[in-house]
Amino acid sequence: MKSRRVVTAALLAVSSLLLTACGGDSGDSAGGPVTLTFQSLSDQPAAIAATTKIVDDWNKSHPDVQVKVVQAGWDGVYDKLITQFNANSAPDIIHYEAAGVVPFAADGYLADLTPYVSEQKRADIPKGVMDSVTVGGQVIAYPTELQSYVVFANRALLQKAGVTIPSGETMTWDQLREIAKVTTRDGAYGLGWGLSSPTAAFVALAPGFGGKYFEGTGRDAKAVVGTGELALPKLVDAMAQQDKSVLPVTLTQSGSKVLASFYAGQVAMTVQGSFQAANIAKDAPAGFDWVVLPPLAGPAGPAQAANPQTLSVNKDSAHVKEAAEFIDFFTSTENLAALNEADALIPPTTSAREALTAKLGSKNGWNAILSSGKHLTSAPYLFVDKYAQWKDTVATPAFQRFLGRELDADGLARALQDGWQTISR
Amino acid sequence: MRALARPAQYAALLLYILFLGFPLLWLISASVKSSRELNSLTVSLLPQQWHWENYVEALSRQGLVHSAWNSLVVALVATAVVVVIALPASYVLARLRGKVRAAGVGWILVSQVFPVVLVILPLFLILRTIGLADSLAGLTLVHVTYMLPFALWMLQGYVSAIPVELEEAGAVDGASRVTVLRTIVFPLLAPGIAATAMFSFVSSWNEFFFALVLLQSPENYTLPITLKMFIGGEGKVALGPLAAGAVLAAVPSIVFFTLLRRRLTSGLMAGAVKG
Amino acid sequence: MTTPTLAEKTKAAPQRRRGTLVRARRREAIALVMPSLIPILVLSVAPLVVALALAFTDARLVRNPDYEFVGLDNFGRLAGNSFFWDSLRIGLIWTVGVTVLQLAASMGLALLLNSGLRLQGLTRVLALVPWAMPPVVVAIMWQMIYSANGGPLNAFLGSLGLPDDTNWLGDFATALPAVILVGVWVGMPQTTVTLLAGLQQIPAELHEAASMDGAGAWRRFTAVTWPSLRPIVTSITSLNFIWNFNSFSLVYVLTEGGPGGRTMVPILFTYLEAFKNRNIGYAAAMGVVLVIVIVLLLAIYLRSQFRDDRTERRG
Structure with a gap:
């Protein structure tokens, strides 16, 4: 008995030793130039080039603080980061996204960048976007790139159905429904929406209907599913089942896959991430005439949840100040404009967005997409522990069953809330 | 009856080959299609237009060739x-x-069941203590360790299938144990060894998770890591170049299979019969 | 009288000899096993013991971990987690389905490859193709093949006049079978090679003797092939069972556990708990439960196999 207890104690001692007692070794403080590692996730060749150029510019003008880019893949980076942090071998500067880094910040791994954010920069970033990278009053990351959900439309099909292309500041979801109804003719459907992983879209678009999905933050958060949250799933269901204006197969496909139906003229419109504009320009058949419709607005306005890509600093870095200075340089108006152009994304700072609009505003779609960036705001789900688990094990199956008519709206609400109860217990 | 059996066998074999080979064929087809064609609803094995640029783009991606070399070294040594x-x-x-x-077999089973995500942290820390984190030597060692249970398990299965009497016959002839092993047991095991070697090579060549977590420096990345970088955020997949990279990645495995095939198939029982 | 001493001598001598023999053999055995044992102890047993120990703590993956021994609390909590048990059920359906089909399909292929057909060399290499495809692209490739519109599978079915609009991965009814088929595809080379190697080991005389007795193909299979292959079949099915149970990444990339949770497997749960929720202690408890379930199932299977073995040998 006794020996067993001793063994257990020894095991725990060993494991805690292994897990805690590993000194950081990123410091080379004894004079000489400082080297910072920057783990970048840029995946498009153009974005990799833009990142390299920014880093080269910095290295040229800062001989004392050299930045070394470590290219990593977006897919699987979370697993890599969590191991790096726990083994105390994380890079100094970390590229990721708000929803991904907030948990790390909550667990104490990220440096507080609040003192390094200049007044000017703070004024340049819309408050909603700034909030999405602020945890417990501390700025834990700089936003670098954003996306929104927009409606791409086939101009020829809309005109054939006698629809005038909406051109206001925003358009309502009811308008979208009407156009979808009218354009459902001659074997084509009005709308294609890739909802195979529905949670991201439903949660991001909920603010337009006053939906929040969560109340409270961290471990005390509660899932709330009421009218505002259910409005959008119900609307999609009504369009698919009553109006029959949604190509059914698209509801089980990824957004990229739906584009094939869009190019083939099987659907007149499609809801997509804004970055798809670049793919459409590249992949659509010659002569395909497309347009981006104005931002969608619900009863609560055109707001969408922002989940920006971010740059953060490892709290255990020996050179937090220098790293923060590099990030500040990285997020200059000129650099953000170049990077977002390469990735076909929306710059988070007003100045960079204006610069990009000036440069690309005449190019198809960019104007509408860039202006949709104004409506991006922070959302409660970013700050909820176990959101990832809720999304994968509760919300996604429940939404899929709802869209597949296995659950009604009440059943969906119950599944979402009860599921949260089960996993947060 | 007999006359019918052969054609039926060939037909069955053809179906198998179709089932097993078709995805590779489709991969090759995707590797020579343009992004426009891949993102259309047209279904065709042959591309409308041969788009070799995918291979150019795949090869020009950072470190594809270098990481293939890393993978080859790790897989062969392991x-x-x-x-x-x-x-x-x-x-x-x-x-x-x-x-x-029983203990050995039990261990082999348990080590294979326990989820790797739970083991990876302690493993990482141990490797760093012995100075092998973020190195190809460390990764090779990890691959060896995690392939060993399988290799042991399979090989002991093949050994059990060799009648003990054969060995005893050798021992009666006065041969030492080592000689018995070398001249009787190991040759009989050749097909099993070939199968195990193929398995080890492929597992190491394709292994992703350990490589992802253990390797920090891009110059140490293995091929699966580099290929995965073709898949970006938001599900943006550079499908054409990825397919091209994957086709290139398949070549070493196929060469290795072809080399080992003879080992796998030669009638090694002949050795025992002669002895 | 010399008889007793003689008796003593004859009794003692072999005993002593057996003693040294056993010791020598043991030393030899240790020397043969050591090279394998050391890496396993350092890089497999040690991390695993640490992880097992965590199951009895409230450890979290945070910057300054501070955790304590909580006994069986994690297991008590787990007992009330209905999602976990649901996924265990799905995981077992997936595992058993894939393992059984893998064995049946691979056995057929291995027999074909071993029956002296022409172009053997080529077909044997072609049979290994799924191995050569990097897992990173396997799921992407099958997603393309299964695609409801613009996929070759539906196009092929359409050309035969069959329904060509099945949404293989998106439909509640077809998703799990479709994923199982991919699982079978992925695991077939492994199983086929193993069985083929086993078939090669069966002495040709056994088959010849059986055919001389006038046994038909089926009779030869049941009388000669199957019994000789038995240990290898047992090995490979046990391992396939474990691997299939553990292979969540394939399912995850194909369907992300959807549609409607139809393909949610338990390892995914453990992963989410360990990495996404950072509750490594609770996740380790899940891992322990999975180990227990699998080991129990395998123990039952292996026992029945060994018992059959023994009765067969005796009979």
Whole structure:
């Protein structure tokens, strides 16, 4: 008995030793130039080039603080980061996204960048976007790139159905429904929406209907599913089942896959991430005439949840100040404009967005997409522990069953809330 | 009856080959299609337009060739080490009776069931303590360790299938144990060894998770890591270049299979019959 | 009288000899096993013991971990987690389905490859193709093949006049079978090679003797092939069972556990708990439960196999 207890104690001692007692070794403080590692996730060749150029510019003008880019893949980076942090071998500067880094910040791994954010920069970033990278009053990351959900439309099909292309500041979801109804003719459907992983879209678009999905933050958060949250799933269901204006197969496909139906003229419109504009320009058949419709607005306005890509600093870095200075340089108006152009994304700072609009505003779609960036705001789900688990094990199956008519709206609400109860217990 | 059997066998074989080979064929087809064609609803095995640029783009991606070299080194060394150290141990395991064998087999099973995500952190820390984190040597060692249970398990199965009487016959002839092993047991095991080597090579060549977590520097990345970088955020997949990279990545495995095929198939029982 | 001493001598001598023999053999065995044992102890047993120990703590993956021994609390909590048990059920359906089909399909292929057909060399290499495809692209490739519109599978079915609009991965009814088929595809080379190697080991005389007795193909299979292959079949099915149970990444990339949770497997749960929720202690408890379930199932299977073995040998 006794020996067993001793063994257990020894095991725990060993494991805690292994897990805690590993000194950081990123410091080379004894004079000489400082080297910072920057783990970048840029995946498009153009974005990799833009990142390299920014880093080269910095290295040229800062001989004392050299930045070394470590290219990593977006897919699987979370697993890599969590191991790096726990083994105390994380890079100094970390590229990721708000929803991904907030948990790390909550667990104490990220440096507080609040003192390094200049007044000017703070004024340049819309408050909603700034909030999405602020945890417990501390700025834990700089936003670098954003996306929104927009409606791409086939101009020829809309005109054939006698629809005038909406051109206001925003358009309502009811308008979208009407156009979808009218354009459902001659074997084509009005709308294609890739909802195979529905949670991201439903949660991001909920603010337009006053939906929040969560109340409270961290471990005390509660899932709330009421009218505002259910409005959008119900609307999609009504369009698919009553109006029959949604190509059914698209509801089980990824957004990229739906584009094939869009190019083939099987659907007149499609809801997509804004970055798809670049793919459409590249992949659509010659002569395909497309347009981006104005931002969608619900009863609560055109707001969408922002989940920006971010740059953060490892709290255990020996050179937090220098790293923060590099990030500040990285997020200059000129650099953000170049990077977002390469990735076909929306710059988070007003100045960079204006610069990009000036440069690309005449190019198809960019104007509408860039202006949709104004409506991006922070959302409660970013700050909820176990959101990832809720999304994968509760919300996604429940939404899929709802869209597949296995659950009604009440059943969906119950599944979402009860599921949260089960996993947060 | 007999006359019918052969054509039926060929038909069945053809179906198998179609089932097993078609995805590779489709991959090759995707590797020569343009992004426009891949993102359309047209279904065709042959591309409308041959788009070799995918290969150019794949090869020009950072480090594809270098990481393929890393993968090749790791896979070959790991395979050799696994076979050399698993062979004697599996023999002992198969010929042992009782508790030791049960413990060995039990361990092999448990080590394969426990989710790797739970083991990866302690493993990382141990590797760093012995100075092998973020190195190809460390990754090779990890691959060896995690392929060993399988190699042991399979090889001991093959050893069990060799009748003990054969060995005893050798021993009666006055041959030493080592000689018996070398001249009777190991040759009989050749197909099993070939199968184990193929498995080890492929597992190491394709292994992703350990490589992802253990390797920090891009110059150490292995091929699966580099290929995964074709898949970006938001599900943005550079499908054409990815397919091209994957086709290139398949070549070494196929060469390795072809080389080992003879080992796998030669009638090695002949050796025993002659002896 | 010399008889007793003689008796003593004859009794003692072999005993002593057996003693040294056993010791020598043991030393030899240790020397043969050591090279394998050391890496396993350092890089497999040690991390695993640490992880097992965590199951009895409230450890979290945070910057300054501070955790304590909580006994069986994690297991008590887990007992009330209905999602976990649901996924265990799905995981077992997936595992058993894939393992059984893998064995049946691979056995057929291995027999074909071993029956002296022409172009053997080529077909044997072609049979290994799924191995050569990097897992990173396997799921992407099958997603393309299964695609409801613009996929070759539906196009092929359409050309035969069959329904060509099945939404293989998106439909509640077809998703799990479709994923199982991919699982079978992925695991077939492994199983086929193993069985083929086993078939090669069966002495040709056994078959010849059986055919001389006038046994038909089926009779030869049941009388000669199957019994000789038995240990290898047992090995490979046990391992396939474990691997299939553990292979969540394939399912995850194909369907992300959807549609409607139809393909949610338990390892995914453990992963989410360990990495996404950072509750490594609770996740380790899940891992322990999975180990227990699998080991129990395998123990039952292996026992029945060994018992059959023994009765067969005796009979």
